[in-house]
Amino acid sequence: MALPLESVPNMSEGRDEATLAALSDAFGSPARLLDVHADWDHHRSVFTLVGSGEELVETLLAGIAAAAERIDLREHEGAHPRIGAADVVPLVPLEPGAEPAARGAALARDRGCGSCHLPDYRGQKHVPRLDNQPEDYLLAAMKAYRDNTRAGSDTSMNAALYQVGDDDLRALAHFLAHQTR
Ligand code: HEC
Numbered sequence: 001m002a003l004p005l006e007s008v009p010n011m012s013e014g015r016d017e018a019t020l021a022a023l024s025d026a027f028g029s030p031a032r033l034l035d036v037h038a039d040w041d042h043h044r045s046v047f048t049l050v051g052s053g054e055e056l057v058e059t060l061l062a063g064i065a066a067a068a069e070r071i072d073l074r075e076h077e078g079a080h081p082r083i084g085a086a087d088v089v090p091l092v093p094l095e096p097g098a099e100p101a102a103r104g105a106a107l108a109r110d111r112g113c114g115s116c117h118l119p120d121y122r123g124q125k126h127v128p129r130l131d132n133q134p135e136d137y138l139l140a141a142m143k144a145y146r147d148n149t150r151a152g153s154d155t156s157m158n159a160a161l162y163q164v165g166d167d168d169l170r171a172l173a174h175f176l177a178h179q180t181r
């Protein structure tokens with residue numbers, strides 16, 4: 001079986017909703033789009049996709065064409081330096097079965113989990129460690145926060161997991177449980 005690949009194309013657009021929607025659409029198939037993170041200040045967006053090599057080539061070409069069509073770099077300014085409308089398009093091999101962890105990593109990045117739990121999820125002061133904890137335990141804790149059946153010392157966790165679906169919680173738990181230092 002061909003190794004699945006992950007790609008995280010960085011596009012020089014983080015503000016215009018219509019362009020972001022068009023890019024998401026183009027990056028949506030035949031590869032699977034796991035996450036979109038748009039950053040207004042950097043005027044940049046990062047898409048996380050996975051698929052076979054063939055699926056990714058087709059999808060990336062469609063996304064890059066959409067970017068070239070819609071993004072005019074002459075009118076672009078943002079905090080991040082850039083060289084193109086489709087700025088960088090890294091590809092990384094994924095171990096078979098690594099898709100949930102890739103999705104979990106993207107979600108954690110997107111939802112800023114590391115801002116409180118620290119970027120390596122080792123926790124600090126009153127914020128608990130998340131890395132390398134049992135997956136079931138993490139999942140149960142997150143479900144309880146999301147469903148408001150567990151009150152934390154404040155509402156930060158209820159907010160962090162607001163409306164996150166069960167599949168995404170499983171992906172987060174899987175990713176965090178497999179973090180090692
Ligand atoms: C604004 C800060 C903040 C953010 C952002 C945040 N957390 Fe937390 N998290 C906390 C605090 C504080 C606690 C402890 C809450 C309590 O008092 O029960 C906690 C607890 C947890 C726990 C329970 C751990 C345990 O051992 O009981 C899990 C799991 C967790 N967070 C996961 C996440 C995930 C996943 C994200 C991102 C989607 C996230 N957190 C984002 C502050 C944060």
